[in-house]
Amino acid sequence: MSAISASAYLQAYLAGFGEFEKLAAGRDLPWLHALRGDGFARFCEAGFPTTREEDWRFTSVAAIAQGSFPLARPGAMPSPSQLEGWRMKDAACELVFVGGRFAPALSRMPELPAGVQAGSLAAQIAENPASLEPFLGRYLDFRRDAFCALNTAFLEDGAYVRIGRGAVLERPVHLLFVSLAGAEPQMSNPRNLVVAEENSQAAIVEDYVSLGPSADFCNTATELVAGDNAVVSHYLLEREDTQAFNFSTLRIEQGRDSSVASHSLLLGGAIVRNNVHAVLAGQGGECLINGLFAGYGRQHLDNYMRVEHARPHCSSRQFYNGILGDHARGVFHGRIIVHPDAQKTDAKQTNRNLLLSDDAQIDTKPQLEIYADDVKCTHGATIGQIEPDALFYLRSRGLDEQAARRMLLLAFASECLDRMREESVRGHVDAMIRQGLFAPGGATKELL
Amino acid sequence: MSLLEIRNLHAEVDGHPILQGIDLTIEAGQVHSIMGPNGSGKSTLAQVLARHETYAVTGGQILFNGKDLLAMKPEEAAGEGIFLAFQYPVEIPGITNAYFLRSALNAVRRCRQLDEIDAMDFLPLFREKLKQLEMDEKLLNRSLNEGFSGGEKKRNEILQMSMLEPKLAILDETDSGLDIDALRIVAGGVNAMRDPGRAFIVVTHYQRLLNYIVPDFVHVLVNGRIVRSGGPELALELEETGYAMAGAGSESGERA
Numbered sequence: 048m049s050a051i052s053a054s055a056y057l058q059a060y061l062a063g064f065g066e067f068e069k070l071a072a073g074r075d076l077p078w079l080h081a082l083r084g085d086g087f088a089r090f091c092e093a094g095f096p097t098t099r100e101e102d103w104r105f106t107s108v109a110a111i112a113q114g115s116f117p118l119a120r121p122g123a124m125p126s127p128s129q130l131e132g133w134r135m136k137d138a139a140c141e142l143v144f145v146g147g148r149f150a151p152a153l154s155r156m157p158e159l160p161a162g163v164q165a166g167s168l169a170a171q172i173a174e175n176p177a178s179l180e181p182f183l184g185r186y187l188d189f190r191r192d193a194f195c196a197l198n199t200a201f202l203e204d205g206a207y208v209r210i211g212r213g214a215v216l217e218r219p220v221h222l223l224f225v226s227l228a229g230a231e232p233q234m235s236n237p238r239n240l241v242v243a244e245e246n247s248q249a250a251i252v253e254d255y256v257s258l259g260p261s262a263d264f265c266n267t268a269t270e271l272v273a274g275d276n277a278v279v280s281h282y283l284l285e286r287e288d289t290q291a292f293n294f295s296t297l298r299i300e301q302g303r304d305s306s307v308a309s310h311s312l313l314l315g316g317a318i319v320r321n322n323v324h325a326v327l328a329g330q331g332g333e334c335l336i337n338g339l340f341a342g343y344g345r346q347h348l349d350n351y352m353r354v355e356h357a358r359p360h361c362s363s364r365q366f367y368n369g370i371l372g373d374h375a376r377g378v379f380h381g382r383i384i385v386h387p388d389a390q391k392t393d394a395k396q397t398n399r400n401l402l403l404s405d406d407a408q409i410d411t412k413p414q415l416e417i418y419a420d421d422v423k424c425t426h427g428a429t430i431g432q433i434e435p436d437a438l439f440y441l442r443s444r445g446l447d448e449q450a451a452r453r454m455l456l457l458a459f460a461s462e463c464l465d466r467m468r469e470e471s472v473r474g475h476v477d478a479m480i481r482q483g484l485f486a487p488g489g490a491t492k493e494l495l
Numbered sequence: 496m497s498l499l500e501i502r503n504l505h506a507e508v509d510g511h512p513i514l515q516g517i518d519l520t521i522e523a524g525q526v527h528s529i530m531g532p533n534g535s536g537k538s539t540l541a542q543v544l545a546r547h548e549t550y551a552v553t554g555g556q557i558l559f560n561g562k563d564l565l566a567m568k569p570e571e572a573a574g575e576g577i578f579l580a581f582q583y584p585v586e587i588p589g590i591t592n593a594y595f596l597r598s599a600l601n602a603v604r605r606c607r608q609l610d611e612i613d614a615m616d617f618l619p620l621f622r623e624k625l626k627q628l629e630m631d632e633k634l635l636n637r638s639l640n641e642g643f644s645g646g647e648k649k650r651n652e653i654l655q656m657s658m659l660e661p662k663l664a665i666l667d668e669t670d671s672g673l674d675i676d677a678l679r680i681v682a683g684g685v686n687a688m689r690d691p692g693r694a695f696i697v698v699t700h701y702q703r704l705l706n707y708i709v710p711d712f713v714h715v716l717v718n719g720r721i722v723r724s725g726g727p728e729l730a731l732e733l734e735e736t737g738y739a740m741a742g743a744g745s746e747s748g749e750r751a
Contacts, residue, residue, distance in 0.1 A: 108644070440584070443545045444603075462588055
């Protein structure tokens with residue numbers, strides 16, 4: 048990117064930041080003020096990445112850098128009936144965010160079990176900022192990533208979830224991030240903090256949707272801190288309009304013997320980048336990163352995984368399946384880093400891809416960096432079409448070719464479901480996959 | 496009209512001729528065994544009958560129930576009543592046995608102008624077959640063949656066969672790799688299906704299976720041709736003398 052265009056967008060963001068800072072929740076808190084300032088300074092220094100940077104080689108963000116995305120302002124609200132199709136059954140509570148801001152009137156907030164808190168981050172900043180200070184911005188690597196820096200600069204609202212020591216939340220927390228149809232694209236920077244204390248258990252579902260044609264830029268970041276022996280599942284569901292931009296980072300910090308699963312489902316969006324960065328910081332931790340991405344048209348879906356083994360006896364698993372039709376492009380960039388102290392690490396990474404058209408493309412880049420000597424690490428990636436042997440097997444049992452192809456595709460897409468612990472979320476995701484894959488004009492229209 | 500008539504069938508794979516003039520006629524109610532050394536074309540014949548597109552038929556004709564089998568797609572052949580028990584059943588993660596089999600059953604039922612079967616009626620039937628083949632009920636909701644042992648996979652093929660009720664079932668080396676208990680169970684499943692309206696082609700490398708599924712005819716396939724045909728005693732003779740002897744005696748072959 049040239050210096051001229053870089054400074055052009057920085058001017059716009061600078062003006063936006065100045066205005067934001069004057070009114071932002073917690074603007075009088077020195078630590079928060081400093082954090083936002085750090086974020087913005089880092090964003091200005093780095094600028095949006097270019098494809099010359101190794102971590103962004105396969106994904107151009109020129110459309111964001113060159114576009115105009117003023118900060119979403121509080122304003123129009125969807126009607127409750129507009130949200131009906133997007134809600135989740137069986138959620139413990141459902142927090143709705145519009146343009147990145149908590150919308151209490153649209154949310155469902157029944158009483159939660161003792162020790163469990165779920166609400167707006169902005170409200171928590173206002174009411175009890177001391178509870179946030181030890182966590183917020185402590186884990187997210189905003190010095191390395193310009194999008195995280197930008198999110199940190201504009202950090203204000205999102206979800207704050209705390210699962211107290213020993214508390215078990217049986218049903219999932221649904222966070223629904225809604226983007227309204229609008230003529231002018233807007234930017235939102237939802238920031239979520241999930242703190243699962245020692246021996247606690249919970250599932251968090253982040254769900255991004257558009258209520259109509261939308262070219263909004265959603266730049267979201269979540270810090271998830273799992274205490275010793277905590278069990279946490281996190282879901283990211285991206286099903287926005289195919290004109291929308293969604294950049295997300297999930298930063299997971301795991302304590303001793305904790306078990307965290309990150310599941311992601313990318314079906315929507317024009318350019319989507321999903322970063323998952325897990326650090327196994329305590330002995331005996333277990334981390335599962337599981338995902339499906341399915342794109343068609345000109346969608347670009349980028350999955351960037353970074354798992355750091357910092358302590359001994361931890362295991363991590365990455366499973367990603369991709370399905371790409373039309374001119375869609377997918378990226379799987381998975382990195383496993385085993386630090387010198389992390390003996391007895393057991394890490395595995397698998398990426399499998401199905402290409403349904405000659406013009407679809409996948410770039411897959413599994414990477415291992417190992418600095419310890421007693422470890423077990425494997426990685427692998429495959430790219431293929433639907434298996435002719437499997438197709439023949441199904442057809443020989445009477446299924447016609449189209450039905451057989453659909454069945455195989457659905458099976459491939461559904462592999463991620465088996466790894467999801469929460470039954471209610473699994474059902475929700477299953478329906479979403481079927482709808483996403485077989486919608487008219489969807490990824491698999493070649494087959495229909 | 497015979498159930499199956501194969502006339503002077505020639506087929507090749509990647510330009511290599513495999514079947515070089517097969518003639519075989521099978522009547523409903525009969526069990527034919529096809530034996531032969533590795534590479535003689537046994538599996539190719541089975542795959543051609545199931546209409547695998549990898550095998551190019553370069554000559555000859557196959558009539559199934561009087562219809563041109565070579566004009567059919569695999570799913571059409573299945574609907575007409577052909578079933579192939581695969582030598583190497585394919586593992587398909589993500590599709591449960593129950594879902595797959597109900598879809599297949601309804602596909603062939605539609606083809607045979609029968610009403611579809613709903614889950615309520617399907618499950619008891621499926622459970623009964625599982626029990627008959629001494630298979631674990633957990634297999635219902637497990638992915639198709641995934642992680643199955645060799646014996647479980649072969650039993651699953653027989654289970655599918657008994658659900659889909661073909662007119663002609665082709666067992667392609669279903670006995671390979673089975674221990675004696677599994678072999679008895681598989682043979683029991685096949686024998687339970689023997690019926691005056693149904694025929695079987697049992698492709699095998701070993702005579703052992705034929706102690707349990709006693710054929711009406713045995714054919715020896717060598718280099719893509721049937722070089723000898725006879726009754727069940729031929730299998731025993733082959734066990735003694737080997738295929739070389741069987742092939743040496745007769746080049747032209749006999750018809751069943």
